[in-house]
Amino acid sequence: MAYEPQADFGTPQVASETRVTLTIDGRSVTVPQGTSLMRAAALTGGSIPKLCASDNLAAFGSCRLCLVEVDGMRGTPASCTTPAAEGMTVHTQTPRLQKLRRGVMELYISDHPLDCLTCSANNDCELQDQAAAVGLRDVRFGYAGENHLGLAADTSNPYFDFDPSKCIACSRCVRACDEVQGTFALTMDGRGFASKISAGQAGDDFLSSECVSCGACVQACPTATLQEKAVKEIGKPERSVITTCAYCGVGCTFRAEMRGEQLVRMVPWKDGKANHGHSCVKGRFAWGYAQHKDRITAPMIRESIDQPWREVSWDEALGFAASRLQSIKAQYGARALGGITSSRCTNEETFLVQKLVRAGFGTNNVDTCARVCHSPTGYGLKTTFGTSAGTQDFDSVEHSDVILVIGANPTDAHPVFASRMKRRLRKGAKLIVIDPRRIDLVRSAHIAAEYHLPLQPGTNVAVLTAMAHVIVTEGLADEAFIRERCDWDEYQDWARFVSDERHSPEVLEAVSRVPAADLRAAARLFATGGNGAIYYGLGVTEHSQGSSTVMAIANLAMATGNVGRPGVGVNPLRGQNNVQGACDMGSFPHELSGYRHISDTATRALFEADWGVTLDPEPGLRIPNMLDAAVDGSFRAIYIQGEDILQSDPNTHHVAAGLKAMDCVIVHDLFLNETANYAHVFLPGSTFLEKTGTFTNAERRIQMVRKVMEPANGMEDWQVTQALANAMGLGWNYTHPSQIMDEVARLTPSFAGVSHARLDEAGSLQWPVNEAHPDGSPIMHEAGFANGKGKFVVTDYVPTDEKTGPRFPLLLTTGRILSHYNVGAQTRRTANTAWHPEDLLEMHPTDAENRGLKSGDWTRLASRTGETTLRLLVTDRVAPGVVYTTFHHPATQANVVTTEFSDWATNCPEYKVTAVQVMASNGPTDWQEDYEALSARSRRIAPEIPAEAAE
Amino acid sequence: MDVAHLTLMANQIARNFAVQGDERAAAATAEHITLFWDPRMKAAIRAGGGADLSPIAAAALSRLD
Amino acid sequence: MNRSARLVEIVAAHAGREGPLLPLLHEVQAEFGCVDGEAEAQLAHALNLSRAEVHGVVSFYHDFTATADPRPCVQLCRAEACQARGVEALVPAAQAAAGGRVKLHDVYCLGLCSVGPNARVGDQLYARLDQGSLVELIERA
Ligand code: SF4
Ligand code: SF4
Ligand code: SF4
């Protein structure tokens, strides 16, 4: 595709059913009522000059460049603010208009530097284009008058610059920040001629302002005032490829804009159905890790982990790995082998890894990093609704009246969706937040939650049961819905259970510390406030009752009739980009793709016929059990794709012990990650920019990932897995990832209609895609639940075994922040560290005072499992008795302190509750120091020509 | 496999089904273990002697196979 | 009472009011002689606005200043009643007396209309001013 910016229709699309027909420059056009003349003209292929309008912003009408003439109307109305009406006759190009427009343009240009030829936006500047469009040749005012030309540029943001001398004060940036992003970080400072754009207040620059670096203002700017630094450094892009962000479960699509083989910038794609042209700092800017110097591009091996790495050829590395795997299998049996798929990799790659384990290794010991995040979602939603997936598309939020957010922090973890949600909230939807911490959504510019229930970590089930108690006992349940859609007997069992006085908010207040009156009010609002939608995240799943909480959420949605139409539903906000996909592709040890149990003979037969092997009918080991079995000696080899279990899994010491006990650890990744310290084989991976395949986001939307450059390591990840399979003699011969997707479609009913060709054509598809839903399924359970009747499951509150006591009086809970992602392997290798250079421990002022601690102090954080040190931030965002930290930096080793307690049904670790003590400290712990030393040692790579023996 | 850890897991599963009454809880626990545990885990806990198992978990294990 | 506690009080007094930003800003300006960055930030937090938004409003109106004027200030009433009682005739002398050292601030009604011309310095009101007493007041300020 040659380079061309995406078309801009000037004003947003209007949803009206009523149509009007009018004539523009002699062409007849029919548009929805309320459409602007500007948009209508653009739809006919015409173009009216404009500067202050853009089709993702409400019309503003300030630049006066878009004037038109309308028969029968006096004057020259602005086409961006004038709605089309039936029978109108509009002229967009007349001598009078041309003269007026030229006059307006002259004023703009007289206050603009005329260095177009050397400007980085040359040929990609709307001001320049519009000046040409209105035929401006000369500026009568001269350039000598008072102007803004001397103002200094603000280069504080690591990714874009602000050069006020080029600003035309159209305020598109301000409106983008307000309307699209919802941060309100920009303003027009002063008035009249003196006015200029300001980030934050007088003393601020972009970095110190409230700006979250989403990039919306940069896209909105019609000049080079706000522009990516990369465009200045590399030059204007020449071509673009549409692909999907590899960071979070929102699944934003981008135009990767290239110059030669170099990526210049990622611009959110307006036609992306998940993001509608918006982005966050990670996807938009933080892709520099792909070329980071730490990236390893050659395969490496070593006999044992105390030796330095040796760079070898692919053949040697694969041969070494294959022979180790085979000899372990021969000696200890297939069940001593296993693999871990990655929710960062594509569906195709994930499918291949689980196929390699099941069909090649001959065992079901395959698991995925979703184990540590959303496995309870799979279990809970499958049990209640019959499918392991969220029920809605993101657009659904536009129809919600009450939004319940529990255990999720969308503005940090799912920023682009959070912007949508905030927009809906600004338009009047009500918000309930259930979270131990006062997340930004509770209160930030123009957003305020109706109720924030700051529960004790670990009491989700108690709080949800109390809400159900209020709904049932106060007669607020939607019985008509329940009778029609759910199993009535099960409902009655459940209703009886929750109605018990033990589950009243007043009784449970002692456990949850949520004021009963607030809880009652929140429950009433949710049940009676119209369309109620529930959004949840890892604060729900990463608990000893993660699965119960998911089912309690599903119960609540069914009891209030909030399933099966737009605006309602149960919506897990997935962490990593392809968590949904990794789960769909059969990454769990007990099920094949499409969530079919491995013990099901018919399903197995299907795969056995296709793959020509016999499959083990018994479920395999989950990650924590693999590590237990490794310490035990019955599990000895593992192939880990794109996953750093040493850093991301609980109880780091135990993970280290398990890895250390194995005979063959194969790490397939971009970097020598922490897990690779224990590896024998390192297979270099490729980034999302270097491969073709698909990701599936949190709304079950399957989207194409397209290769924009050649893999630096020489192979896409699916090719590496295939090469390993073939080194083991499996004889695979996929020549393109689309063939893998065809195999998935052939073997998985919910994917039956999916293929790369279909995706190219449709842009994206939401599964199930099959005969019943040929174009996919934005909303699920519309006509009935996937398993017939919705199932109410009684969820009893069982307190976690992790309890505070005199030695560990505080509860630690964990989370993430906007600028970083997961264990930070990628984001730490970008300029995003400008915002979050280290992990901090948040503590309430009362607790800090009791310990004589203040912000910035080094503290020792100790649990029954281990201890680490990090610096303190005193804040009343957390309740007394609760401390909070992120886990983005390996030096913090937050998982040294987390315990091995886990969800009862899925063993998803209980990251969100650890009893801890915090005290003053001088600096890093012994483990942190030992560990630093070990990583330095085990990351050694031998020089290419081994030195002559010196002894 | 560490039997103490497996016992803890089995008891935790049983505890979450307990609200359904002993009989149904034992059946549900047995089903859960059948569906989600690898054979060596099942074997190890059954060979472990059953000390420290809750009554529901013990009843569940006696139903396996 | 420190500044930020006083600000909290001012905000509280306006709680529940429609469009409280402008009246609040006026009160802050009157009380502290300026609306500085810190006050902007505190108001933003209190009203659930962004810092940038409050700054945008503050910088738009001439009534608000970013820094307090350190000069002593004499508020001279020039509203109708005081005009009728002859304040305009005193202005040139007052301006001459003030020079650059004293800030002469026009206000409109101090609530003592029957006994004007009136002025205020700090919390102290002065009534029935003539040229001599006004000039003296300014010179002492
Ligand atoms: S980058 Fe985003 S948050 Fe920052 S000023 Fe621009 S629109 Fe606002
Ligand atoms: S910075 Fe760009 S978008 Fe913002 S007012 Fe100036 S020209 Fe318009
Ligand atoms: S990280 Fe998530 S929200 Fe940000 S651009 Fe990527 S997919 Fe979108």
Ligand code: FES
């Ligand atoms: S585009 Fe219509 S007034 Fe600016």
Ligand code: FES
């Ligand atoms: S007019 Fe001067 S005090 Fe009233």
